[in-house]
Amino acid sequence: MEIQTLNPTTPRQRQRIEAFLKRNGLRFDDMHYYAAITDDDGEMIAGGGLKGNVIKCVAVDDAHKGEAIANTLISHLIAHANEEGHSNVKLFTKPKNRQLFESLSFRLLAEAPEAVLMETGIGGINNTVEALKKIREESEKYKEYNKECKENNKECKENSEECKEEEKTNLNTSTPQPLTTTTPLRGVVVMNCNPFTLGHHYLIEQAAKQVERLFVMVVREDCSLFAYAERKAMVEQGVAHLENVTVIDGSEYAISQATFPTYFLKRLDDAADTQMLLDLDLFRRHIAPALGATVRFVGTEPTDRLTRRYNQLMHEALADVRETVRLEKEGNAVSASRVRKAMEQGDMSTIRQLVPPTTLPYIIAHLATQALQAELDTTPKPGLVDKDNNGAHRDMDYALMQRSIDTLHPYFVKLALLGCADTLPSHTAIRDAGIEAEKAMLAATNGVNTHKGALFSMGLAIVAAAHEERKIAANEEQILKERNGGEDVLVSLQTTIKALAASFPDTNGTHGSKAKLLSKGTTAIKGALDNAREGYEMLFAEWLPFYIERRKEHDAYTLHKTLLRIMCDLDDTNVIYRTDLATAEEVKQEARALLDSFSKAHTAEDKEKRIAAELLALKDMDQRYTARNISPGGAADMLSLTIFIGSIQT
Structure with missing residues (x-):
């Protein structure tokens, strides 16, 4: 007899495991490792698997029970789990198997009529119990502190009327008083x-x-x-x-x-x-x-x-x-489910009614992360990374962009917490958080700049949004009375973004600064910082209303159309840096033409047929831009920002 290692993720080996388990009255369960003991003819007579530090799907053929095979198998699985860094191993099994596993050094953790949970190894539940005791x-x-305070108050009561009043005050505070039970x-x-x-x-x-x-x-x-x-x-x-x-x-x-x-x-x-x-x-x-x-x-x-x-x-x-x-x-x-639903709908007014102010920064950070995710998932996109291809980027793909988004999220939380204060955070605090986030992003992407531009624009908006929510929470009734619905919320948000951006010095070495040099002063090219200092005028005046209107109509291609709408207007320094000014203007014109055609298709009698044709045109644009190294990355950043602002506007 020998122990063979089987890979449960390989179809043929999984089928072999499933057949063995079925023969022993068990079903296959999620595992990353499976060990099989075979006889001299190569037939499986015993087996068991692992998922992390949990032993699963242990079975021994009836003809071989009592031959200490189970001991050999379990010892092997424990040793393998130890090699993977698990000093403690658990298993779920039938109650009738409890004595068998107790003989193999497992101890009972919990039991129910249909199952028991057991574990072996060092630490485990004992460590958890000791931590809870501390x-x-x-x-x-x-x-004890409360008891001492009570005794001091009693002494004061006996000495003066003033202490009587002090104790009365203490008893009326929200501090819980100790109970008299032993x-x-x-x-x-x-x-x-x-x-x-x-x-x-x-x-x-x-x-x-x-x-x-x-x-x-x-x-x-x-x-x-x-x-x-x-x-x-x-x-x-x-x-x-x-x-x-x-x-x-x-x-x-x-x-x-x-x-x-x-x-x-x-x-x-x-x-x-x-x-x-x-x-x-x-x-x-x-x-x-x-x-x-x-x-x-x-x-x-x-x-x-x-x-x-x-x-x-x-x-x-x-x-x-x-x-x-x-x-x-x-x-x-x-309920939390009501909050999550409101997040999906971009309904901040409902969210404010359901959560304490301390929760809002975390929600804002998640809405920002979801906006980046929505942009990445929009497919097809011209020259940009999406679910179909890498666009004009040889150093990026969907998985890398996803890893970048996941890495940035904790820093979005940090930025939101910075903004959630009575006064705006200092430029230094925001800059340091941004630098820290950029370093983490580059470490996760092996040095590839996946979201540097989005980090800047989204970071400012996150801080501003969190600060606006803080102001509302501090004086909700008065602020909401003074503001006239969503429009005034957006005006205040835009003003805060301007104030934050004003503290940032001019940049050197970015795509935006290099694009300005390429223009040689012949045109007023605006980089990311310029747009932020102006409070993203085009976003609030044009792109956001366009996006919100498409969303109200439940347009399945809202994000595609909004991206094209942004491409119509934006001096995309990423395009200019990769190509030239003439190409950037060509991109604007082509986006305008395709958007116009897309919009007409939406109202045509043969709507589905026309929209299918526009999607083919968008895919064709993607192929051509990829071949010409055109990537409207600035427009992609603004699409993410538009989605985010749209989710917090009310």
Whole structure:
């Protein structure tokens, strides 16, 4: 017998694994590595796989059970996981297999009627428990401090009437008073916060009133729109004023639909309940005791069936579960899904009603990132990188541009947080954040300048937008009363962009500055900084209204047409730098002609046929521009900026 390595991503080898598992009553599950033990004839008699540090799909043919094959196989998988950097290995299996794996050094973490979760190796749940105990100890210091303050107040009360009044004042403050029970009451809220809303804030606020110490655990798994680090930061900033609330790291042991394998369940219908029961058992056995928590708080769930079922199972599994009726706005529960929908629709007025001001910078950063993504995904585009090809760029492709966008996003968050202040951030602070972002971008792209121009224009707009939201949050009623709808919002935003750009000195060595030199003063070429100093006049006056009107009409080719509309007007220094002034003017004329034809096709009786023809013309333009090294990169940057401004205008 020997151990063979199979690649589950290779079709032929996957088929071999699937056939073996089916023979043993199991289904195939997501894995990156599979080890098979074969007999002298090359037939698979045992096998097991790995996904990260989780062992999956372990099976031994009935004829070979009891031959210590399982021991050999599991030892091999653990060793391989260790080689990949995992000192701790987990597995999900049927309850009947518990004793087998306990004999192989695995220990039980959680159990449910249809499954158990086990682990082996150093660290693991013990490390998590110790970390949580330290957090609890820190919260105890708060309790002792309160106790000392109370004793001091008592002494003051006995000595003077003035201290009586001081104590009365102290008791009326929002600082929670220590409970008189010998065992402090502690509670836990577990939430995803994608993003953090006023509904989340309301639940935490209500829960904090019922316990001496409330721990808020943010779900760690990163399968949400907002990354874990962002979600945790939003919660921390949103509840900073609640002194008896501690925001803690999410447990790596939270079990979700994404992490729970189903290959060994007889019925897939059992998967959701089994996943939830394991998650609750982990909380009951390890998380809650480590924190000294006896109460679990949740919000009522009016719409989502799975969450409602989770709440039901929580009541059955835990001793003290307290539900808070969800906060409502305009007759509907405040939810993160409502916020995400408003983000898709560019409805900032609704977003403001659903989230605390501390969440808005993160939303603004995401809208900026989504704008860059929308520009990249627009296909076809003339001479630019898109889903079909690399355009006129030999050093860029779609994957590289995607990596660049992903790299820039955390810096968009940083810029938004800079802007979210009572006064505009200094030029130095903005410049330093931009330099840091550019260095990260170049490191991620191996030195290729993918989004330098977009970083400048989008960075200014992000700071300005965040600052405008800060002003609204500080005096919302008065500001919205003074402003006449979206137009005044845009005027104020444009003014702020001008103020930020004015602090930037003239540039040297950029495509814009070099394009000006090529013009030799014969024409008034405007670079990126010039356009910013003017507050992107053409964008606000022409391109944005054009884009918004197409979007209102639900035009499927809104972004294609808006790009062409921008190309009609913009002195694209990227085109001039790559070619010459005459070619740049030719690009303007061709874009105007194609846009006019595209618009006529939209209203023609044979609309679909005409639009198909215009798309072919756009693809032809793409091929010709690629061959001639023409890339309207400046127009692409302005398309991203137009999309972003369009998403925050109301």
